[in-house]
Amino acid sequence: MNETAPGANLPPGSGAETIRATLSSASLLAEPATRFPDRTAVVEGEHQVTYGQLWRQAREHASALRVLGVSAGDRVALVAPNVLAFVRVYYAVQTLGAVVVPVPLLLRPEEAAHLVSDSGAKLVVGHTDRLDLARGCSRLTGTPLAIVGPRDDHPEPALDDRAEPVGSFVARSPEDPAVIFYTSGTTGKPKGAVLTQLNMVMNATVNAFDANDTGPGDRVLGCLPLFHVFGQTVSMNTTFRAGASLVLQPAFEPSRALELIREHGITQFHGVPTMYSRLLEAAEPGLELPTLRLCVSGGAALPVRVLERFEERFDTRVLEGYGLSETSPSATVNQPALGTRAGTVGHPLWGTEVGIADPEAEGIELLPDGQAGEVVVRGHNVFAGYLNDPEATEAVLVDGWFRTGDIGRRDEDGFLSIVDRKKDLIIRNGYNVYPREVEEVLLDHPAVEQVAVIGLPDEQRGEEVCAVVVPADSVDTDQSVKDGIIDWSARRLAAHKYPRRVSFVTELPLGPSHKVLKRELRARLVARQDTTEDAQE
Numbered sequence: 001m002n003e004t005a006p007g008a009n010l011p012p013g014s015g016a017e018t019i020r021a022t023l024s025s026a027s028l029l030a031e032p033a034t035r036f037p038d039r040t041a042v043v044e045g046e047h048q049v050t051y052g053q054l055w056r057q058a059r060e061h062a063s064a065l066r067v068l069g070v071s072a073g074d075r076v077a078l079v080a081p082n083v084l085a086f087v088r089v090y091y092a093v094q095t096l097g098a099v100v101v102p103v104p105l106l107l108r109p110e111e112a113a114h115l116v117s118d119s120g121a122k123l124v125v126g127h128t129d130r131l132d133l134a135r136g137c138s139r140l141t142g143t144p145l146a147i148v149g150p151r152d153d154h155p156e157p158a159l160d161d162r163a164e165p166v167g168s169f170v171a172r173s174p175e176d177p178a179v180i181f182y183t184s185g186t187t188g189k190p191k192g193a194v195l196t197q198l199n200m201v202m203n204a205t206v207n208a209f210d211a212n213d214t215g216p217g218d219r220v221l222g223c224l225p226l227f228h229v230f231g232q233t234v235s236m237n238t239t240f241r242a243g244a245s246l247v248l249q250p251a252f253e254p255s256r257a258l259e260l261i262r263e264h265g266i267t268q269f270h271g272v273p274t275m276y277s278r279l280l281e282a283a284e285p286g287l288e289l290p291t292l293r294l295c296v297s298g299g300a301a302l303p304v305r306v307l308e309r310f311e312e313r314f315d316t317r318v319l320e321g322y323g324l325s326e327t328s329p330s331a332t333v334n335q336p337a338l339g340t341r342a343g344t345v346g347h348p349l350w351g352t353e354v355g356i357a358d359p360e361a362e363g364i365e366l367l368p369d370g371q372a373g374e375v376v377v378r379g380h381n382v383f384a385g386y387l388n389d390p391e392a393t394e395a396v397l398v399d400g401w402f403r404t405g406d407i408g409r410r411d412e413d414g415f416l417s418i419v420d421r422k423k424d425l426i427i428r429n430g431y432n433v434y435p436r437e438v439e440e441v442l443l444d445h446p447a448v449e450q451v452a453v454i455g456l457p458d459e460q461r462g463e464e465v466c467a468v469v470v471p472a473d474s475v476d477t478d479q480s481v482k483d484g485i486i487d488w489s490a491r492r493l494a495a496h497k498y499p500r501r502v503s504f505v506t507e508l509p510l511g512p513s514h515k516v517l518k519r520e521l522r523a524r525l526v527a528r529q530d531t532t533e534d535a536q537e
Helices: 027-033 050-069 084-093 109-121 128-141 198-210 229-242 254-264 273-281 306-314 390-396 435-442 481-492 518-537
Strands: 040-044 047-050 075-079 098-101 123-127 145-148 177-183 191-196 218-220 245-250 268-271 292-296 317-323 330-333 350-357 375-380 401-410 415-420 426-428 430-435 448-460 460-470 499-503
Touching: 027 047, 027 050, 027 084, 027 198, 027 229, 040 050, 047 050, 047 292, 050 084, 050 145, 075 084, 075 109, 075 128, 084 098, 084 123, 084 145, 084 229, 098 109, 109 128, 109 177, 109 191, 123 128, 123 415, 128 145, 128 306, 177 198, 177 229, 191 198, 191 218, 191 499, 198 229, 198 330, 218 229, 218 254, 229 268, 254 273, 268 273, 273 292, 273 306, 306 317, 330 350, 350 401, 390 401, 426 460, 430 435, 435 460, 435 481, 448 518, 460 481, 460 518, 481 499
Parallel strands: 040 245, 075 098, 075 123, 098 177, 123 145, 218 245, 218 268, 268 292, 292 317, 460 499
Antiparallel strands: 040 047, 177 191, 317 330, 350 375, 375 401, 401 415, 426 430, 448 460
């Protein structure tokens, strides 16, 4: 990263050496509150707030956070579902110039505690619907806890108590951190991807005005988890940047989603592929469907047949995109202005570049169109690095590019297709599952001698987690043992991580370097799965 101070190259005595550019993610809410104070910002159930009301509530929460000792640069862990309280606290933290550390709600307290301790969070803010998780990671790390949301009699301090709002937001530098998203690698514990003020503001801006063409008249269904970078940037921040309205759904349920789309005149739907499949299932023949102006898909590859069926059934356009936590997240998307093509993830966002590089080269060696290679990204969307992990940062930020670890191909028209993943990442229901983390847990099971965790194709969830196990000596390999391993891991891993399938083998296939050949394992099991399905038919 460039450490040169702003104005460092200007003539001494000019006075310009003290000038610093400022930028804050809080402006994503503050600006529409000034421009459209009476326009609806968020709807959640029976609750509805305007931009003017929401900005005041965020500043009231900021005042309460300040009393609890939070100031610029401090990290605040946020444990909350898709409710108004999440939005208020998120922007309250940004208002103080502090840093949000979103905690995925699927984690167990022991897993969430790592995020809190590694980030150095000064405070945990927990919604009353998720108090067990919030209290657990607070207790395990010794970090103070404050609560928001409906409550009875809780001993913790509450941010909902009325407080005199702070005047405005604290000025921040574009390079200052705004959010830390934790994302695992194929080895070790989850790493904190540090996204800057520039990352967050620019990604929301280009999504709103260049990629998705969002305007003040749009109403967006917020069913993607706000603790996830996709929901936070593409749904929440982008909606506010455009002065549009966000209708929250605390937990996605397809029939209720259709009701909300109809009831609130939703014009934009954002989701992962499994959501599109489930909406199609809920759209029974003869059911009158609401009108959607456009839809955005990300998080995993959207099968072309699902995209085409959805566009036909809902009479709308689905724009599939690609990104990662480290790219804020959007890197490319099918953009109407540049043309759209099913089966691809479109073109780079405004102000960003995407290339295809030799995955084996130490530096970035770009390949010509048509060749498969590692997808690399550079631009305003690339993160600052991994918190407390300079080695991991150095490995992925190379020659000014971010190495994604994904394999892609760009055609002669500039459309990017994701071919495969260089890493063994599994994407289940749009959530990342990292095999090494699951394998380490499974190796503690007395029936498991060796294990390789892979993802198998699943029509409902994109991929399903499968544990391929070499059993310990004298262990029976019947269904009851498989069920026992699944139940055992479910008690130790988050709901999206534990394997739903277990397959016993006598040995794992190894390559010349004695690494497990997971691609070969996957091919074997996929073939076996296809054979079984054919036999059942």
